Amino acid sequence: MKVTIEVNGQAYEKEVEPRILLVDFLRNDLGLTGTNVGCDTSQCGACTVHMDGMAVKSCTILAVQADGSSVKTIEGLASNGQLHPMQQAFWDEHGLQCGFCTPGMIMASVTLADGNPEIDDNDVRHGLEGNFCRCTGYENIVKAVKAGASAMAGGEA
């Protein structure tokens, strides 16, 4: 099937098998390997991307379902060589160790924090239930999301 999907601001028209997952389309067809695959049961959230502004697990969506959509991946988050405030906050707060969950964690955090500059620990922790991290124990991720939320709204990171 032919799909037209905008990814990180660029339009792609590709022939895909109907069964191809969005994450495999991104990784294998477009070479955007920043989105990682950590499980096969939609628990871990490593593959989280934005589809039309919503955080989605790209292992749970077929590429054909994304036809006509606008997708943003971790590769599209920084702009003009500047890290997105959420990326910067993860760096500042040591919100990552091995880095494997990080792209999905950041993409989920951006939508969680959007329009919520005062987000509290509890909301961050519940908001990230669908993203696993085995390294950090989450504590620094919570700090990062709060700092990122504030910075996204123009406050101090």
Place this chain on the structure above:
Amino acid sequence: MSRYMGTSVKRVEDPRFLQGQGRYVANLSLPGMAHVAVKRSPLAHAKILGIDSSEAEALDGVIGVYTGQDLLDGGASFACGSLPCGFTPPDIVTPAHNPVAVDKVRHVGDAIAVVVAESPYIAEDALDLIDVDLDPLPVVVDARAAVEDDAPLVHDDVGTNLSFHWPLGDEDAVNEALSGSDHVVELEFVNQRLIANAMEPRACAAEWDSSTESMTVWTTSQNPHTIRLLLGAFTLGIPEHKLRVISPDVGGGFGSKIFHYPEEVIVPWVARAIGRPAKWVASRTESYVTDAQGRDHITRAKLGVNEDGTITGLHVTTWANLGAYLSTFAPLIPTALYITLLSGVYKIPVIFGESYGALTNTVPVDAYRGAGRPEASYLLETMVDLAARRLDMDPVEFRRKNLIPSDEFPYQTPVALEYDSGNYQGLFDKIEELSGYQSLRQEQEKARADGRLVGIGFSSCIEASGPAPSAVAVGLGAAIGLFESGSIRVHPTGKISVFTGSHSHGQGHETTFAQIVADELGVAMEDVEIVHGDTDRVPYGVGTYGSRSAAIGGSALVKSAEKIRDKLKKIAAHMLEASVEDMVYDQDEGTISVAGSPESAKTFAELAFAVTTADNLPDGMEPGLEETSFYDPANFTFPASAHAAMVEIDAKTGEVEIQSYAAVDDVGNVINPMIVEGQILGGIVQGVGQALWEHGIYGEDGQLLSGSMLSYTMPRADGFPAIAVDRIETPSPHNPLGVKGAGEMGTIAGTATISSAVLDALAPLGVTHLNMPLTAEKIHNAIVAAGNGGGE
């Protein structure tokens, strides 16, 4: 004064991870690359009667299907050998482990056949078209049942499921001590099976170069040189100098990526057989049934105590489940990393411990974060709590009575180890303050009066980290020495490449090792690049596990930096026409000058360039500025910790809520506090995972019932309060950095602390023990049973 050591420098490796540029093996794409998938056994124990792959081979896009016999025969590729065991104490039984099963399958997930195809999707399709005729055999999953006479044999040819029996200590003396004690507390318990669940599933890729007859293997390993050694010497027989193993960015390991796995044999075998690069990436489902798992002990323990609160002796018998094959270091974990740790932070006059290593029809078990030490610590802390309760003594007070005093280091335990340094009283003082221990007890008293189930958990722990002095390791049964390499190459312009045999898979070595070298040489961190994970670039090294990188890998770099400084001093003395003894190396400024005349200073870059022009060097000195050291530690390092937590149990549902958690750790000197704290925090949450949720459950038929992230409960962000972390610093006296291991402490203490807290909460109901994980269901049942007279 150092400029970087002890400061929380932000991690230099982070920008690539933050932007999706991590170089994980699964991301590798090579021209002409084929995709490998593995047909796996759905049964835990069965004879393979036949494999019909004709339909799979006929599928469009399938390049080939291979069986275990094909790999043994070699054909157009190598004749594969058995996966070896790298730790073999005397009299151990080591059954063969073919990369792909030949005669029978021995656990769910055991490899049966290999598919090679043009895409991962086609390879998966082909797996379903392979018809395997399996004849089911009786199954054994329990370690103690496996070593009984009538148990089905996992490996018929070795005639037993008992791989080893490993005793340590004076059993008669312990029995005598126990019989002379005022009290003996006894407990039989299970330390449950765990699954590591590094977020990056394992992966392997390989490329054969027929023109040079050399192989490059990319693999998700914590120790690429070890994998090269085992591939070269045992499984593929590729000469080591024709074999390059690369472990680029690795997405977490926690021990599970130490070992030599079948797929690391299969994929290079395929690459040569088909003359194309090949890649395999595990699905998470495959990870659950193929990654080496952790823990799984059945233990019987007896602790003797006197009325005054002193411990008199400890007797421990453990049945350790090894799974269906001996994974690379499997026998090490329930022996030399477990029995030897049974003294903890306490003065225990006599200890006897023994382990029975049992083969079963389950996924192999090997090191998982802590590896033997969490089992020892959980055992000891659980027993200590029971003893304190028996004596009606505060558990912290009871522990304090038995601590090894600070002036008794180095301290020789009754179980072989000599602790290098420690200040356990200091740890206890700080944790009592940080956790507000006394006021927690008051809060608890009030809560209990209101009928609420509130518990306070406490745990101290010791770890033997930084394995190990090679003579000790090899003497115990290790197949290789456990030193580490560190090489410093100074380029003509003064920029520096550092090559370390340690491997970073989340620990942040690109930052901490640069901090070490920059301080040692007096250069800017930005001028230092850390290279690891590539056997063609890095001198032979041992890799990262057992919290060894800073203590051993870091020390190797200190030694190489000393050699660089010595050479530069000689050059500077020659240039300044002064004697070497008068030269002063300013490690803050990176300059060398004659003592008393700072104006004579030569900069690091000037001197580095002088070595390259080489026209004015001291007589007999070789040009070039590159030094390598191999550091073999004098001892393990012994970090220690004390953690305290308060939990409340919902009496209606059995749900545990962690209300507060405080941790004080002593990991010696600290290179980067932010990174150390990150290790501790992550470790605690992983340890709490074992206490409350995680469990690799096998049915009696050998099926892994918690074989996905849907059924195996991983810690999530919402299960925790903010954790208070602090530390004291008692430097290790025997390595030049004074550091101790930081990677596993949190995990070791986290498990015991939360288990202690939950059991404390349930104590008023008469509940004396519950095996982990302390799930709501289990606790609820215990509460109901207590209410029905099931308690005291």
